[in-house]
Amino acid sequence: MRRILTLAGVAAGLVVGGATAYAEYPEKNIHVMIPFSAGGGTDVPGRLFSIELEKILDTNIIVTNVTGAGGTIGATKLSKEKPDGYHLGFMPVGTTTTQPHIRKTAYSDKSWEPICMVAQGPLYVTVAKDSGMNTFQDLIDRAKEGGVVTGGPPPGSLPHIAQAAVALAHDVEFTYIPHEGINEVVKSMLGGRVHMAIWFGDAAQRFDLVPLAILDSKRSEEFPDVPTAAELGKPIEHYVWFGFFAPAGTPSDIIEKLSAACEEAVQQPSFVEGMAKAKRLIRYMPTDEFREFFTDQYKNNGKLLRDAGLIK
DSSP, X not given: OOOOXXXXXXXXXXXXXXXXXXXXXXXXXXXXXXXXXXXXXXXHHHHHHXXXXXXXXXXXXXXXXXXXXXXXXXXXXXXXXOSSSSEEEEEEHIIIIIHHHHHOOSOOGGGEEEEEEEEEEEXXXXXXXXXXXXXXXXXXXXXXXXXXXXXXXXXXXHHHHHHHHHHHHTTOOOEEEEOSSHHHHHHHHHTTSOOEXXXXXHHHHHTTEEEEEEOSSSOOSSSTXXXXXXXXXXXXXXXXXXXXXXXXXXXXXXXXXXXXXXXXXXXXXXXXXXXHHTXXXXXXXXXXXXXXXXXXXXXXXXXXXXXXXXXO
């Protein structure tokens, strides 16, 4: 793991060139915005991460779920907050790097100060236990007959793009119905309105779904019997990453302090244990590396959307 130099000593209460030095940060509660519903794919690692930051920064962290429109309502709200380090966001790849290309959002890649990457999760093709589909080939065969409905977050999300990639690779069509979160998707699956969902591994365990394939280059430890997409004939890889962001213009000394706290947080045994239970992979990336990665993802995912015919 790459190490980050923490602030060795920042003078307190200084005013340099009219700008206040933020040596005593944080001096009040920090608000962390999660742009999806409680208990969902983004909320679980976001809350685990916030618990650790609260202890490290020695302040109250108030987590708020601001849902809607593929995470763009919460992200838009956050982008307009004062860049003082007291309004931050835990957001996934879809909200930050694909939605702006689809919805012409009020924010872009220039709207954020990327602080760190925290986690990553491979996506699985899942069905309900009573679906009558026991293998991935069963799903494809039914899709060839027509009528397979998939569910997931709004268009532009990684599950949406992933199901389109699966359909394209196997020359079939799925009907995609947007939902706000996995809880709503599962209700539709149990009610028979949705036949398949592409989601994280924890959904399979939490809701007793059957994973038919993993969209990764290798099998997982959690589901060792589930084949990869490549083993099934098409090397499709899709995973969702989660990062910690501040509004653009947040002072660099605050970003440095938050970055150092991030590095410490992801190493805490309680965080490691919680993430393992949630079937999430910790993938830490420090500020400089994450900033470059985020910029590349924003550009590359715009191209991916155009190549898939999802935008012009």
